Amino acid sequence: MNRKLLAVLILLLVACVLPFVISNYRVFQLTLVLVYAIALLGLNMLTGYNGQISLGHGAFYAIGAYCAAILMDKWGVPYWATLPVAGAVCLVVGFLFGLPALRLEGLYLALATFALGVSMPQLLKYHAIEEWTGGVQGIVILKPDPPAFLAGLGLNQDRWLYFFSLGVALLMFVLGRNLLHGRIGRAVIAIRDNPTAAQAMGVNNALYKSLTFGVSAMYTGIAGALGAIAVQFVAPDSFGIFLSLVFLIGIVVGGLASISGAIYGAFFIQFVPNIADAVSKAAPWAIFGLFLIAFVYLLPAGIAGGVQMARARFMRASSQSEAGGAKQPVTAKEGVS
Amino acid sequence: MSQAVLHQIFAGLATGGIYASLALALVMIYQATHLVNFAQGEMAMFCTYIAWSLLQTGMGYWPAFLLTVGFGFVLGVVIERVVIRPVERSSVLSVVVVFIGLLAILNSVAGWIYTYTIKPFPSPFPEALANPLMSPHELGSILVTLVVLVLLYAFFRFTPLGLAMRAAAQNPESSRLVGIRVGWMLALGWGLASAIGAVAGMMIAPVVYLDPNMMGGILLYAFAAALLGGIDNPGGAVLGGFIMGVLENLLGAFVIGNDLKLALALVLIVGVLVVRPSGLFGSVQVSRV
Numbered sequence: 001m002n003r004k005l006l007a008v009l010i011l012l013l014v015a016c017v018l019p020f021v022i023s024n025y026r027v028f029q030l031t032l033v034l035v036y037a038i039a040l041l042g043l044n045m046l047t048g049y050n051g052q053i054s055l056g057h058g059a060f061y062a063i064g065a066y067c068a069a070i071l072m073d074k075w076g077v078p079y080w081a082t083l084p085v086a087g088a089v090c091l092v093v094g095f096l097f098g099l100p101a102l103r104l105e106g107l108y109l110a111l112a113t114f115a116l117g118v119s120m121p122q123l124l125k126y127h128a129i130e131e132w133t134g135g136v137q138g139i140v141i142l143k144p145d146p147p148a149f150l151a152g153l154g155l156n157q158d159r160w161l162y163f164f165s166l167g168v169a170l171l172m173f174v175l176g177r178n179l180l181h182g183r184i185g186r187a188v189i190a191i192r193d194n195p196t197a198a199q200a201m202g203v204n205n206a207l208y209k210s211l212t213f214g215v216s217a218m219y220t221g222i223a224g225a226l227g228a229i230a231v232q233f234v235a236p237d238s239f240g241i242f243l244s245l246v247f248l249i250g251i252v253v254g255g256l257a258s259i260s261g262a263i264y265g266a267f268f269i270q271f272v273p274n275i276a277d278a279v280s281k282a283a284p285w286a287i288f289g290l291f292l293i294a295f296v297y298l299l300p301a302g303i304a305g306g307v308q309m310a311r312a313r314f315m316r317a318s319s320q321s322e323a324g325g326a327k328q329p330v331t332a333k334e335g336v337s
Numbered sequence: 338m339s340q341a342v343l344h345q346i347f348a349g350l351a352t353g354g355i356y357a358s359l360a361l362a363l364v365m366i367y368q369a370t371h372l373v374n375f376a377q378g379e380m381a382m383f384c385t386y387i388a389w390s391l392l393q394t395g396m397g398y399w400p401a402f403l404l405t406v407g408f409g410f411v412l413g414v415v416i417e418r419v420v421i422r423p424v425e426r427s428s429v430l431s432v433v434v435v436f437i438g439l440l441a442i443l444n445s446v447a448g449w450i451y452t453y454t455i456k457p458f459p460s461p462f463p464e465a466l467a468n469p470l471m472s473p474h475e476l477g478s479i480l481v482t483l484v485v486l487v488l489l490y491a492f493f494r495f496t497p498l499g500l501a502m503r504a505a506a507q508n509p510e511s512s513r514l515v516g517i518r519v520g521w522m523l524a525l526g527w528g529l530a531s532a533i534g535a536v537a538g539m540m541i542a543p544v545v546y547l548d549p550n551m552m553g554g555i556l557l558y559a560f561a562a563a564l565l566g567g568i569d570n571p572g573g574a575v576l577g578g579f580i581m582g583v584l585e586n587l588l589g590a591f592v593i594g595n596d597l598k599l600a601l602a603l604v605l606i607v608g609v610l611v612v613r614p615s616g617l618f619g620s621v622q623v624s625r626v
Contacts, residue, residue, distance in 0.1 A: 047430070053429065053433055055375075055433070055437070100610070103610065103611055103614065104611075104614075106429035106430075107371075107373050107433070108610055108614065110429075110433050111373060111560055111606060111610075112603075112606055112607050114375065114557075114560075115560065115561075115599075115603040115607070116603055118553055118557050118599055118602075118603075119557070119599035119603040122596060122597060122598070122599045123597070123600055125596060126596060241553065245437055245440075245441065248434065248437060249437075249441075256430075280449055281448065281453070282445040282448035282449035282453075283445065283449070284445070285441045285442070285445035285448075286442055286449065288438075288441050289437075289438040289439065289440070289441030289442030289443075290438070290442065291438075292435070292437060292441065293435055293438040293439070296424060296431045296438070297423060297424070300431065
């Protein structure tokens, strides 16, 4: 069995045991980590892999969250059924927003998405749709109970939601990995690195870019729906521009164009503000800002890149010491390469 | 035209002047570095808090005003030298991320020092300026905007330093060859932009009140104004600012209502970028493949 798969399985085992040994509040926090990880993977597809900067992904998270809340509150749709709907809605909205975004490069796309992120709360408060969105008040939803056939496993609401999120996250990550490591992923990366060459090689840039936007929005929307179910509440002001910026921070700190980076980033944006809140209400953002600038200067590949670098160094060191006794000259050459 | 419409137009011109100043600040940085400064609004907000602190010490309005403009200038220069310079040549994404970092830091430091409570900010203009169409503050802020514009125009048009700055923005290599210190010209540009932002902040604060998030919507309108006028054309950006101000007020009062004003900016930004990315007066970018 290869080492990477083994590592993933061990991590999964830990993730399954953990909720039974920690408090409910911590379980809730871990659920949010999973939610953020899905959202960050979505943003990373767009910004990290495809090179389209989005400063407004909070808007898609908000749309997903509202989809779930409205479906549950108005039509009594079961919570698990809201996720595909939220994903589909965001796929369409993201694809449509991606169409005009095709003509925008780099900075301009950042501007347009920034505008989307800033104006989202106002759109959600709009009085004509107040009947569904609940206006400024938002919507309160109920936390789902664990299904009856799992009774007796020691699941309470928090643990069940955690396992549900874990399952969704696992599914989304496997899908995302297959998407990014295959033919489509190569095209997406080629467009980022050299659009002209990609086009010349027969990649349909326009289609791939708007589809990436759609899929990215879908991931974030599903995360939004899951987040709304976990938090049990949606309101316009929790989806302001700062939420979008939190996602950006997550992918930069976690690691751009990296799948594991989404998980590191999710832990960072969930737990660092908690720690910093102890200092002052304003401290989390000061720390976020400092980390953001520090990572751009010192570790542009994020935590994922740092981990990879450390592992490469460790492997090289250990392979050198293993071979050290037998063939001295050859290892010296290997060390150079 | 009815009195109500006229009133809206003049009120629009007053806020438009503020959008115009901030758009001008954005254009100045764009011209020199081809970057859009996402932290421009927070820099202006921070300067306005400095002005508030100075006023709390019992200083007169205009001395505090001048000191704040000076502080804004120094803040801009320091930020360019310390934070922006190391990433000047890296990818757009890195620079955008650094701007966002700056935005977050300035916002939270202001919140940390001054708390998030909304504070009133005084208007320096006497009641004598009042007239049937505009409040004293509206007329005053239009006047201040115009003074700033005239000063800037004179600076860039008639002084050797202004000429050097224009040269450095237009053709850095040749400017360096004739002995212009291009790096410092960029820093000066940042300083000027930040100082203009400080003026805009002090002019808008009496209207929207002082709080760390006060510039969010205003920055959006300044973006829209700069894009509408052409992001590389200072005159166009100023005109764009006034157009945005009037448009915002007229549409807000008579068509879409006040609760969709930010969405209007979003629609305008996306609309301009899609229909005419160079704006009304900008130059069309052609790139060679």
